[in-house]
Amino acid sequence: MGVYHITYVPKLSEVCLYFNSACNFSCRGCIGDTYPLDCHLDKKEAAQAKNRALNINKVVPYLKPLSLKKAIFLGKEPTIDRDFLPLARILKKDFFTHNIFITNGWEYVEDEAIDEACVSIKAITLELFEDFTGKDDPLRVLNNFKKYAHNHNIKLRAESIFIPGYIDNIEIEKIAKFISSVDSTIPYRIDGYIPYSENDRFRRPTKSEMEEVKLVAEKYLQNVSILHFGTKVRHAVERVY
Ligand code: SF4
Known part of the structure; x- marks a missing residue:
């Protein structure tokens, strides 16, 4: 439990x-x-070892010198970390941040300190969802997604991982169709899979595969973006911890 890594984008005042x-x-x-x-x-900083996790009291001093507008809560799964909401409340109260959390959607979380949820929809097809996540209930994620969409205090966005030959155009099309059945204006980002090693059974998608899957999702959704190897970092990112 706790925060093991903090980064900051000065241009966006985003932590x-x-x-x-x-x-x-x-x-x-x-x-x-x-x-x-x-x-x-x-690359040099990203190759460094993971830090020891800080509890809330130790996180705040790292944030005080920063000018903050937006805070993004991510890592493994914030919704099951007991420090997530208390820290979001401190940021809202003391720093007036717009708070966004990134989640796999298994749990539904709402709180006055939360402004935006980004739900990662891994798959819709039961067999794929089960094989990829180890869980057997994709409907639970989809129902939580709808609950976020109907909660007018929380902005909603979605994302998925594109994996060639596995979670590919067919599955992304199903996900995009589902999102559009809720609201076709919900922003949807498709990330290219990053293999964990050369022995990974899955490979990294090519740029043209990413562009193609974007077109597939755009048949249903108005705001689709892609992120893949080779996408340029638009604003410098600093390591705070
Ligand atoms: S990729 Fe899957 S297992 Fe890993 S943190 Fe995200 S939801 Fe959890």
Whole structure:
């Protein structure tokens, strides 16, 4: 429990807080295990070891010198970290931040300190969802997604991981269709899979595969973006902890 990594984007006055909790999913090639540090850092910093987790009282002094507008809570799965909401409340009260959390959607969380949820929809097809996450109830995530959409105090966005030959155009099309059935204006980002090693059974998608899957999702959704190897970092990211 606690925050093991903090990064800051000065241009956007945005801080990212990485939580050390466990996760209720066990995804193949979990990025939290393979690349625990912010992937937007330069290579040297991103290769450094993971820090020891800080409790809330020790996190706040790292934030005080920063000018903050937005705080992003991520890492393994913030919703099951007992420090997540107390820290979000401190940020809201003392720093007036717009608070966003990134979640796999298994738990539904609402709180006055939360402004925005980004739900990662791993898959919709039962067999794929089960094989990828180790959980057997994709409907639970989809129902929580709808609950967020109907909660007017929380802005909602969605994301998925594109894995060639596995969670590919067919599955992303199903996910995009589902999101559009809720609201076609919900922003949707598709991330290219990052293999954990050369022995990974899955590979990294090519740029043209990413562009193609974006077109597939755009048949249903108005605001689709992609993030993949080779996407340029738009604003410098600093390591705070
Ligand atoms: S939901 Fe995220 S943190 Fe949890 S196992 Fe999957 S990739 Fe890892």
